[in-house]
Amino acid sequence: MQDFASAAMVRLLVRAMDAHGLAPPPPPPAADGLAASHVPLAYKRSVVQAVLQQGGLGTLLQLAQRVDLLAGDPVHRALLGATDVPELLARWQRLERYVHSRHQVSIQTGAPGALALHHHARPGVPEEPHPTESLAVLGVLLGASQALGVHGLQVEIGAPRATSQPVNLEIGTPAATPAHLDAALAAQGQMGQWTLRWHTYANASPPHAITLQPQPATHLCDALPWPPLAHRLARHVLHDPAAQHTVDALAHHTGLARRSLQRALTEGGLSCRHIVTEARARLAAQWLLESTHGLAEIGFACGFADQPHFTREFARHVGLTPARYRQAFARAGTPTPDPHFI
Template sequence: MHNEDFASAAMVRLLVRAMAAQGLALPPGLPAPAALVGSHVPLDCKRSVVQAVLAQGGPALLLQLARQVHLLRDDPVYRALMGASDVPGLLARWQRLERYVHSAHQVSVRAQSLHSPYSLHLQHHARAGTGGTPQPPESLAVLGVLLGTCEALGVPGMAVHLGEPGGSDRPSLPLVPGADQATELAKAIAQGHASHWTLHWQPGAAAHAPAGHGEQNPQATLCDALPWPPLAHRIARRVLHDPAGEHPVDELALSLGQARRTLQRHLATHGLSCRSIATEARTRAAAQWLLDTPHGIAEIGFACGFADQPHFTREFARQVGMTPARYRQAFGHP
């Protein structure tokens, strides 16, 4: 967790909340909880939190705490990750997060099983040109968040092996509650395998509907007052259920029972397109986050599906007439 970005800040928030929930000692001098909600947490603070976890329970405790992603349920990053419908979809969103924050480290797919589409070998490694191989605690924290999100999504039959695929005596990480992970993690760290993971899961749909996909999602109605045709409103609601999703035109057309060209022609008669509807929906969702929460602007832009912070700032200003920062300063959360 090198960079002072919202992804590592969210990781710190997660660890601090999980430590507090388990009655663990927090490091002295930790900023007030409100200060941990923004996009930037000092590097010394991040290190002190990780060291406090390691001192009280070692790598196994760090992995356990990082899996408690439900403690971030009100965070934009959590909502964005929970929009995934399967493990590959979750990895795609995690990789977009890494690109968004220009992370020095990244998770890459190194191999997929020839025998099963439900197995992936991943490596957490330095991004080309950045140097700085991730330390075992950093890799285990990322692994914990990915596993915890898979669990929250209800992915069936999750299992993890640490180390290079095909290697002998690869540690198998027990994921059942109360399992003793310390021995396997110590072996993996000693062998230099903490950053190599093979995930296995069983076929079947996730048991848990992604966050924000229920009928009670208040953001789903943000475009309802616009004078749009019914098909446009259905597209907007679909985007607002999961602003972080890509929502390609072919997928939207299929969900609406329309041919792609038919949908495009219908929208064009009203001066609309799938892209313009999605941008309007994402902008309104972002505006709601800016008004109602103290979360960082970059974090909100990621959760609302913008490619990067400049793209968010540019599109928001084009739609609203002012930048996200000016909008928040004028109308929203200080």
């Protein structure tokens, strides 16, 4: 079985196939089908094969950019909380670490408005990513970058100084259609090598409001007997729980020096770590009760480092593990996820 990130990718491709008039394969026979946090590897491969048969490599890259079709998934919320391309990539890399992905995207070189990236196997993993896997990952990163409002986005597919001609695309232009891509991509042997370029003056704010279920609730800590400064920090964390809320980042948000912030919180018996974890745990509890998303997916979206970290910190703040909390308090009528997937 594949991880929840692979399941989200499959959901994206299936929804995009429907939206573009293509016929996806029948969903897997499990009771929750594509709603599950995991899907069989065989089904993932069948979806990719169906895209290739009905459209080709260019269509696969195009469909993977439709990240808007994942609105409502925790992964969508976590990735689209970024403000620019480098932060988006950092969040993607955290997702790879969270699910212990066998493959990873590494930065080869970086400069303002440009990144040279490599999608490759992690150390100790013998199999490199299949070219279609690399194209799908690239498509998601390109689609998410567009959703962030990045302007002038271009990508070069292929290693610099390679024998084959790199494929150059300006994302969002008619030239980047599947018909123009198939032959060029088929001739490109290094689809895991990418160079992204964009205008650095672009507005990083999403051009459209992102529809989430449930909506982010910045008030979840308001009832706690905390001083105003702590509530201000909690609301900041709840607005984007997947961000890296370090002490330095929180101090910058408040306009205080690091030591001044820590001293002010200590006087109230609090710390940055406690506030951040309490906010994340309360938001995770909301997702657990109001959605059927898997525990790992919720933990990632709420900013926890990995599944054990989520389970440990949630239990420390709430008193129950995430699985037991959902079983005990989920509303009547809310479908219960398959226990194999939680």
